[in-house]
Amino acid sequence: MALKEYKSGTAFPGVIGRTADVSTPAWPQPNRARDGAPNVLFIVLDDVGFGQLGCYGSPIATPNLDALASDGLRYNNMHTTALCSPSRSCMLTGRNHHSNGLACITEGSTGYPGSNGNIPFENGFLSEILLQNGYNTYAVGKWHLTPVEQCSAAGPYDRWPLGRGFERFYGFLGGDTNQYYPELVRDNSQTEPEKTPEEGYHLTVDLVEKAKRMIADAKQVAPNKPFFMYFCTGAMHAPHHVPKEWADKYKGQFDDGWDAYREKTFAKQKEMGIIPQNTVLSRHDPDVQDWNSLSNGERKLYARMMEVFAGFLEHTDHYIGELIQFLKDLGEYENTLIMVISDNGASAEGGPTGSVNENKFFNNVPENLEQNLAAIDDIGGPKFFNHYPWGWTHAGNTPFRRWKRETYRGGTSDPFIVCWPKGIKAKGEIRSQYAHVIDMVPTVLDALGIEAPTVIKGVTQSPIEGFSLASSFDDASAPSKHLTQYFEMMGHRSLYHEGWRAVCPWPGTSFVEAGMGFGAPISYDKLVELDAHGWELYNLTEDFAETNNLAETERDRLIAMIGMWYVEAGKYNVLPIDSRGTQRFMEERPQIAADRKKYVYYPGTQVVPSNVAPRVLNCAHSISVDAVVPEGGAEGVLFSMGGNDGGFSFYVQNGKLTYGYNYVTESYFKVESSQPLPSGRHIFSFQFTPTGPVDIARGKGTPANIELFVDGQLVGTGELPVTIPLSLGLGAGVAVGADPGSPTMPDYQPPFKFTGQINKALVDVTGEAVENLEEKMRMYLARQ
Incomplete structure (x- = not known):
C-alpha cells in the first residue's frame, strides 16, 4: 500500500484507533522539489x-x-x-x-x-x-x-x-x-x-x-x-x-x-x-x-x-x-x-x-x-x-x-x-x-x-x-x-532610464581633472552645486561607451532624470550621500562586547578577527604571555597580529625572546632579548611606547620604543623608526601560540607553533608600564 502523506499545517489524514491493527498511518510530506527541477x-x-x-x-x-x-x-x-x-x-x-x-x-x-x-x-x-x-x-x-x-x-x-x-x-x-x-x-x-x-x-x-x-x-x-x-x-x-x-x-x-x-x-x-x-x-x-x-x-x-x-x-x-x-x-x-x-x-x-x-x-x-x-x-x-x-x-x-x-x-x-x-x-x-x-x-x-x-x-x-x-x-x-x-x-551617482544614462561623477571625471583623490567628502553646499552643474547625459542607444555628453543639448531631459534619481533615492534608502572612502572604515559601530582596556586570550582558540581585536595602532600597549618553557628550551610564536602584508609577531627563536615588526613588507624590524629564555613558568612581555607623531598622509604611524621583559625584568630594548598607521593587514587577527596563515616575519615558516605550553595572554592598552604592572598582570591573568 502506498504511503499516505500530508502537508505541514494540514489535518492528519490517517486513522488513529485504540490499537495499530485498527489504525492507518500517514506521514508528514518531505520537502521535495518538483520533478525535473533544474x-x-x-x-x-x-x-x-x-x-x-x-x-x-x-x-x-x-x-x-x-x-x-x-x-x-x-x-x-x-x-x-x-x-x-x-x-x-x-x-x-x-x-x-x-x-x-x-x-x-x-x-x-x-x-x-x-x-x-x-x-x-x-x-x-x-x-x-x-x-x-x-x-x-x-x-x-x-x-x-x-x-x-x-x-x-x-x-x-x-x-x-x-x-x-x-x-x-x-x-x-x-x-x-x-x-x-x-x-x-x-x-x-x-x-x-x-x-x-x-x-x-x-x-x-x-x-x-x-x-x-x-x-x-x-x-x-x-x-x-x-x-x-x-x-x-x-x-x-x-x-x-x-x-x-x-x-x-x-x-x-x-x-x-x-x-x-x-x-x-x-x-x-x-x-x-x-x-x-x-x-x-x-x-x-x-x-x-x-x-x-x-x-x-x-x-x-x-x-x-x-x-x-x-x-x-x-x-x-x-x-x-x-x-x-x-x-x-x-x-x-x-x-x-x-x-x-x-x-x-x-x-x-x-x-x-x-x-x-x-x-x-x-x-x-x-x-x-x-x-x-x-x-x-x-x-x-x-x-x-x-x-x-x-x-x-x-x-x-x-x-x-x-x-x-x-x-x-x-x-x-x-x-x-x-x-x-x-x-x-x-x-x-x-x-x-x-x-x-x-x-x-x-x-x-x-x-x-x-x-x-x-x-x-x-x-x-x-x-x-x-x-x-x-x-x-x-x-x-x-x-x-x-x-x-x-x-x-560613495558619492558617485548615475541613473539609467529607457536607454539614457545620467552620471554625476565624484570627485570628477578623473582625479587629475578634479584635483582631488578618492574619498573627498561632499558637503550639502557641494551637492547643490553638483546637482546644478555636475551631471552628464548619454544616449546609450547611440553611444554605448558613454563618450558623447549631451547635458547641454538635452537639458530638460537631464533635469527630469536628476529629479528621477532623487525619487529612486527616496524609495530605496539611498540618502544621505556619503562620499568618504576609507575614512568610513573608522566609524564607531555597535560591538558585541563593550570596549575595554584589557583583553585576555587563550591558546587553541579561533583567530580573533582584526575588526574585533584590540586597537593597538599608534598607541601605547603591552602584551604579556603566561607560558611554560620546558627544560631544553622552546621556540615558536607566543602572540601574533599579522601576515605577510604587515603586522607584528612576539616569538621565541634561537632561544631568545623576539619582537618582530613587518612594516607593509617595506621594512622588517627585530628586537631580541640579550639572553636565552629561562625554563619554567614565566610571564613574557613587551611594551610598545610611542616616541613621535603620526603622519597618516605619508603612510607613517608613530615611531616607538620596544622593551622586552621576563617576569617584569627588562631583557631587551630597541626602536621602531616607523609603524603602520591605519591597517595592520588582512591576516592581522589575534592568534595565541602560533602565526597562522601567511608569516608575519620572513625568518620562520608558519604557523611556527610554540613548542612549550601557553596558559593565557593579556593585551593591555591602558598605557601603564610593564615593570609597574607585573604583579597586577599575574593576578589579572590568574583570575581570568
Missing part, C-alpha cells in the same frame, strides 16, 4: 571587467567560460553596483543594495537604514527560498555579507551563510584573502587549509574540490534532489596569486602596454558583436600613465603584473572548467541553470603604479619602484600581496571609462553568461536587454516556476525589486522589463 549554479568572479574574458574580446584565454557562452547566452547590458558586497547582496536577494543596508561594504557602514551593513531578514535570500522548495543549498568561496563586527566566534551567526539559508559553507567571510594562506571557515567554524603552498595549495583548487564534494555527497543519496550552489572565487581580486608556470604563458604578450590592449580588445569586441558597431572607444584616462613615457623598468614591472593577472584568470577558468566537467560526468550539466557574473568592474585598488603589497595602498605608503623590480620574479607567489596598476584596470573595462567604485559603465557593466542547455534553445547568442544584478533572483524564480514567498521563517517579505530576464532566453528581441535603475557608490 539545479542552479551561480559562478561569481571578483573584480573582472567587461573586457577581461575571452568571450568578451580579451586576449586572455578563458576557454571554459567561453564554452559556457557558446552553449548559452552572453549579455552585454548587465550592470552591478560598482562594489563587491553591495552587488552580491543584490544577486542573492533581488533587492537594491541600499534596500539591503549595503550602500558600501560592511566595513564602510555608517548607521543609516541604507548603510547599516545588516541585510534585513525581510529581504530573503535565494538560498532561503530554494531551501523551502526542496533544494540543497551550498555556498563556496567569498561571502562578505556579514557585518564585519559579527564575524568572530562570538557571533551572532544569523547573518553567516548557514543563517541565511545555506546548508553548507566553505570559504572566507571577508572581502579578500591570501590565495595560498586563506582565512577559511567551514560552516560556522574556522579551519585551516589541508595543504601548504609548498605542497601545491591554492585556494581556487581547494574551492572547486569542496564544491564537487558537496554536490556528490547529496547526489549519491538523492540523485533527483536539485541543488543551488553559490560559487564565488577569490579570483580575480588581489592578491593576484598563481603558480609561476601559468603567468609565464603570457610572457611578452603585454609588452606593448595597456592602450594597445584596449585597442585590440575593442576591435575584437566589435568583431564578435558583443558591442555595437557604432561604439566609440572611451578616451585614454587622465589618471593612467602614458605607456610610452614610462621607463624600461616600469614597463617591465607593469607588463609582468599583467602577465600574472592573466595567468591567474586562465588558472581560475581551468578549475571552473573542472567543476563544469564534474557536472557533465554526473549527468547534471544539461539541467543546470548556470549564471556567471562579476561583482563589479576591474579594480583600481592597486593605485597608479600597482603594488607588491596592496596593504601599502590602504596605509598611504608610497610604492618603491626599485623594491618592486627586485620582487618581480616572486610576483604571484606566496611571498607578496600584489595588485596591478590603474592602466590595466582601465584596459580591463574596455570599451568603457573608469572602474570599480565609480558608476560610469567601467564600474558597473560586467560580463554575464547564462547557460542552461535543457531550458534555453538559443546557443552562442548575444542579448542586449537592460539588466541589473537584482534581476538574477526573479529570473531564477521565473525559470523554475516558483513564486517569491510572502513569508520566510515567520518574517513577512518585502517586494522583490528586480525583473525577470527569462523572456529574453529564446527571444533576442524581447523588450527590456527593467526600465529605470539608480546607482550610487
